[in-house]
Amino acid sequence: MDLRQELVWAGNELLRRGLTVYTAGNISVRTGDGGGFYIKPSSTPYPEIRPESLVVVDWEGRVVEGGTPSIEHNLHRLVYLARPDIKAIVHTHSQYATTLASIKLRQGIPATLGEVAHYIGGSIDLAAYGPAGSIELAHNAVDCLGKTRRGILLKNHGALAGGKNLSQALDLAELIERSAHSMILAHLLGGYDTNPETYRPEWTSHAH
Numbered sequence: 001m002d003l004r005q006e007l008v009w010a011g012n013e014l015l016r017r018g019l020t021v022y023t024a025g026n027i028s029v030r031t032g033d034g035g036g037f038y039i040k041p042s043s044t045p046y047p048e049i050r051p052e053s054l055v056v057v058d059w060e061g062r063v064v065e066g067g068t069p070s071i072e073h074n075l076h077r078l079v080y081l082a083r084p085d086i087k088a089i090v091h092t093h094s095q096y097a098t099t100l101a102s103i104k105l106r107q108g109i110p111a112t113l114g115e116v117a118h119y120i121g122g123s124i125d126l127a128a129y130g131p132a133g134s135i136e137l138a139h140n141a142v143d144c145l146g147k148t149r150r151g152i153l154l155k156n157h158g159a160l161a162g163g164k165n166l167s168q169a170l171d172l173a174e175l176i177e178r179s180a181h182s183m184i185l186a187h188l189l190g191g192y193d194t195n196p197e198t199y200r201p202e203w204t205s206h207a208h
Contacts, residue, residue: 004051011046026070029088042068071133078138086162090173096180097159129155
């Protein structure tokens with residue numbers, strides 16, 4: 001598959017994995033020529049997206065091909081600019097990640113939960129709130145990701161995962177959702193136990 005076909009596949013894979021419904025969330029991948037990125041068109045159900053309907057946005061935020069991009073195109077753009085290692089982004093409004101990002105605890109997911117540290121590169125932190133589609137949201141996400149983290153929660157919004165390709169970004173988005181589910185269950189059963197081990201940076205890996 002070329003990059004356009006892969007992006008269409010990834011959108012339908014989000015639906016298959018239960019990470020989104022209808023038109024919610026958005027996905028993107030850097031273009032092969034390095035001049036910008038492909039992103040899903042705004043308000044289009046994933047099964048209706050075709051390779052030729054994808055939108056190309058450059059690094060200045062200008063549409064250079066296609067129609068209206070997803071409302072979160074600046075979120076994707078600023079993450080790509082800040083993190084050259086990230087080649088594809090999956091932003092979901094998945095049920096458990098969105099729930100955990102919205103509760104009053106204002107807590108992310110510890111690096112000591114399961115394989116979070118190994119795959120995400122540390123804890124899954126909670127970015128400060130910014131309105132949907134805003135530059136504020138984009139800057140908050142970039143600040144929260146830092147230089148090495150590959151997944152975060154977005155306050156009252158959802159989750160964002162960045163990978164070396166679309167397949168990895170999808171897997172990380174699914175990991176965030178499953179980890180958020182585990183954290184919610186832990187809170188319901190008395191709270192997350194932080195006593196067994198303390199996170200150590202050497203647990204992280206960038207090989208996956």
